[in-house]
Amino acid sequence: MAYPASMEESKRKVEETRPRRLEKGPCARIPEAEREELVSKFHPDYRKEQFRELRLGPNKGRPAPLEIADVLEGNSRIDPDKVDIENIDYEVDVLVIGCGGAGGSAALLAEENGASVLIASKLRLGDANTIGAQAGTQGCDRANDSPIMHYLDIVGGGHFTNNPELAEALAKDSPDVIRWLESLGVNWDKEPDNSYHELSGGGASRRRMHSCRDYTGLEEMRVIRDEIRQRNWHGKKIDWLEFEPAIELLMDGKGQVAGAILMNLETKRMTIVRAKAVIMATGGLGRTHIQGFPTTNHYGATADGLVLAYRVGCRLVDIDTMQYHPTGAAFPPQVLGLLVTEKVRTLGAEIVNCDGEQFVHPLEARDTEASAEIRECKERGKGVATPTGELGCWLDSPMIEIKRGEGTIRRELPAMVRQFSRFNIDITKEPILVYPTLHYQNGGIMIEADASTPVPGLFAAGECEGGVHGRNRLIGNSTLDLFVFGRRAGRAAAKWVKEVKLGKLTLEHVRKWQRELKEAGLESMPVSPMLLPNYANQEKPVPGFQPLGQISGYTPFGDRAVRWI
Amino acid sequence: MAETKIEEKAEKKIRMLNIYIMGKHYEAPEGLTIQTALEHCGYNIVRGCGCRAGFCGACATIYSFTHDPTISYALACQKEIEQNMVILQMPFFPSTEALYNLEDLEPKEGENKLLELYPDLLTCFGCNNCTKTCPQDLLVMDFVSDALRGDYEKVHEKSFDCVLCGLCAARCPQGIQPYNIALAARRLRGSYLTPVPQHNLDRVKEIEEGKFDAELEALKKSDGAELRRRYAEREIEPAL
Structure with missing residues (x-):
């Protein structure tokens, strides 16, 4: 048994209350009026002191989380006067920045529609939040379901703040996304009659979660990545650069986005890419650790796309709202903040407090569920303390085996079983300690239904774009979003490049940005995009050395064109 | 309660382990994973780190011990360090992939x-x-x-x-x-x-034919009150 003695007593109470909970069933859902009060009192989005108004750029005067405001108001990593943008390394139709589910599917669709494509990925192809998505992808394809029902769930879940055109696109494209992924070789879980095995999810009125065990995102991503690689060989129309994030967009004299400056993370050399269209698909921002929360996000989730798009004039929508996943691991410390998929609750696990009592329906929308946990731990004092001082609630996974029969967990949740067994916790027999963790950026770059932004030549897809989910996203709609808007962006960009005539490349927008920073008295802000978090323990550093990703301690321009080291 | 905890924690001395990163000796506290131990020792990882949760395969790692040369394998984000561990990350391997359409x-x-x-x-x-x-x-x-x-x-x-x-x-x-x-x-x-099931193909076709367009259009235009009513009154299918 891996739980320390201090947690064993509470664990025993969870075991003792199981028969009673089984008899009673899940507790009632929270009525709408109470829900609003709960969320506004306990959800981290409502802590006013954790936000500030942006002081320049398209969102000037609007609030953003402090950590995001810092990168949005950052200095450019380049000195526009020292970069030779005439010395072009790559000339392509479409540059895709980022290669998760959105960037990958955008690249495939752009290629299918006749464009030459270059992908610039900060880490490896496919190193993205997509790969860690476990629960599934929504698709309204069962007989009792429809895009109407899906639409209602999307906008209701988003508290009616979604962009209706984007919500419609998400619902309407969903069955085709499922079909497309299967045609590329994704192995969806199926029933014996070959129909999809579809589960329900928090806030969804129909069973429409398509899953691949609890490795859904991994399965989607490895198929998309493989297809990209195969298309590179067959005709060489998709190419890619790994470990080369974009550090600034390029524009032409006509106000169109016309490529990007990339930086090789290993050699620190620049790569100049001229492209007729750019698709921003850089994903989320969990590694900025908003309000100090741990995160489920991958190593490179640092809001880079928001920063680059903001500097060329894109407005950001709902950037002051984040999703805190209700079930981040709270114990053991080695997995703190990592995702425990919502599928655990979908399958029948309940959330209970230190006394083994239910206090919230297990399938509320995520903001509600997370707020209820915070209330239980922080206000009611019913959380469970870990030896390192974290608080959490129990996610009573063994209930799944009781409700659905022995062996269900191993079959449906192999990743979770493996994850916890590495730390000697058997989730088929023991509950999991959970607490909300920073999971998803609800908002992002403002787009139209074809994934275009107001800046000509720039498209955005996936987590970095906003408006689809309003102020709260439902389970299974993020992986869906990736492919819906990735595919739309790919198609729209391929169409755009057939018409556009680029002018001369310029970095005038960077000069303008630096001037505005200075006028606002912000010239000493750190550089951005952040690229990577800095987790290296910097005891006794060499004086003046600025490590990768450090966002405090701004170094003024040196001799180098790229601000680095 | 909370105060006594902190005292206990301070009293309990953290055990430092000897580890050898590519042969070079460092000390890191017990309980860290190979990945966080690298960071503790001052490494700012560029390659060999992805999801940090055991899903992406970026942090493949080979290790042995100073007293035991048997080679073992792990994902750096999922494996705790042990005393006298000798660590090599292998974030890339030059493997070939068959080409196919x-x-x-x-x-x-x-x-x-x-x-x-x-x-x-x-x-x-x-x-x-x-x-x-x-x-x-x-x-x-x-x-x-x-x-x-x-x-x-x-x-x-x-x-x-x-x-x-x-x-x-x-x-x-x-x-x-x-x-x-x-x-x-x-x-x-x-x-x-495993062919795409018929229920999916049927729905894709219905959507292409515009079966839901009029109702969606009406929903998009409906005012907040109407939308809230439809949402609140929608019937919720029980979980499987």
Whole structure:
């Protein structure tokens, strides 16, 4: 048994209350009026002191989380006067920045529609939040379901703040996304009659979660990545650069986005890419650790796309709202903040407090569920303390085996079983300690239904774009979003490049940005995009050395064109 | 309660372990994973770090001990450090992948597409290094022999939890690429052997034909009160 003695007593109470909970069933859902009060009192989005108004750029005067405001108001990593943008390394139709589910599917669709494509990925192809998505992808394809029902769930879940055109696109494209992924070789879980095995999810009125065990995102991503690689060989129309994030967009004299400056993370050399269209698909921002929360996000989730798009004039929508996943691991410390998929609750696990009592329906929308946990731990004092001082609630996974029969967990949740067994916790027999963790950026770059932004030549897809989910996203709609808007962006960009005539490349927008920073008295802000978090323990550093990703301690321009080291 | 906890914590001395990163000696506190131990020792990782949660295979790592040269394998984000561990991260392995166009690969009776793509499969002599290497504890050699027989279903079943870290290929004395072979097998199965179900195709067709357009259009235009009413009154299907 891996739980320390201090947690064993509470664990025993969870075991003792199981028969009673089984008899009673899940507790009632929270009525709408109470829900609003709960969320506004306990959800981290409502802590006013954790936000500030942006002081320049398209969102000037609007609030953003402090950590995001810092990168949005950052200095450019380049000195526009020292970069030779005439010395072009790559000339392509479409540059895709980022290669998760959105960037990958955008690249495939752009290629299918006749464009030459270059992908610039900060880490490896496919190193993205997509790969860690476990629960599934929504698709309204069962007989009792429809895009109407899906639409209602999307906008209701988003508290009616979604962009209706984007919500419609998400619902309407969903069955085709499922079909497309299967045609590329994704192995969806199926029933014996070959129909999809579809589960329900928090806030969804129909069973429409398509899953691949609890490795859904991994399965989607490895198929998309493989297809990209195969298309590179067959005709060489998709190419890619790994470990080369974009550090600034390029524009032409006509106000169109016309490529990007990339930086090789290993050699620190620049790569100049001229492209007729750019698709921003850089994903989320969990590694900025908003309000100090741990995160489920991958190593490179640092809001880079928001920063680059903001500097060329894109407005950001709902950037002051984040999703805190209700079930981040709270114990053991080695997995703190990592995702425990919502599928655990979908399958029948309940959330209970230190006394083994239910206090919230297990399938509320995520903001509600997370707020209820915070209330239980922080206000009611019913959380469970870990030896390192974290608080959490129990996610009573063994209930799944009781409700659905022995062996269900191993079959449906192999990743979770493996994850916890590495730390000697058997989730088929023991509950999991959970607490909300920073999971998803609800908002992002403002787009139209074809994934275009107001800046000509720039498209955005996936987590970095906003408006689809309003102020709260439902389970299974993020992986869906990736492919819906990735595919739309790919198609729209391929169409755009057939018409556009680029002018001369310029970095005038960077000069303008630096001037505005200075006028606002912000010239000493750190550089951005952040690229990577800095987790290296910097005891006794060499004086003046600025490590990768450090966002405090701004170094003024040196001799180098790229601000680095 | 909270105060006593902090005192207890301060009293309990953290045990420092000797580790050797690519042979160089460092000390790191017990309880860290290989990944966080690297960071504790001052490394700012660029390669060899992805999801940090055991899903992406970026942090494949080889380790042994100063007192025991037996080579072991792990994902750096999932493995705790141990005393006298000697660590080498292997974030990239130069493996080759067969080239194919999925559209040309429909499996036919009596043909083994996997063997056509990966003739090296025939050279497996059963040393089982691949299975011993797998940080996901998959039965790699088993699915390699399933692939040899063209049993896509079994390869899919046994290899599904593969995170493509590449360690199996790195250790194969014959240069076989089990993870790439399994990926091809799963794609063939998903694409050809399990057709898209009719209920999905029907819905795609209905949407293309515009069956829901008028009602969606009305919903998009309806005012907040109407939308809230429809949302609150919608019937919720019970979980399976």
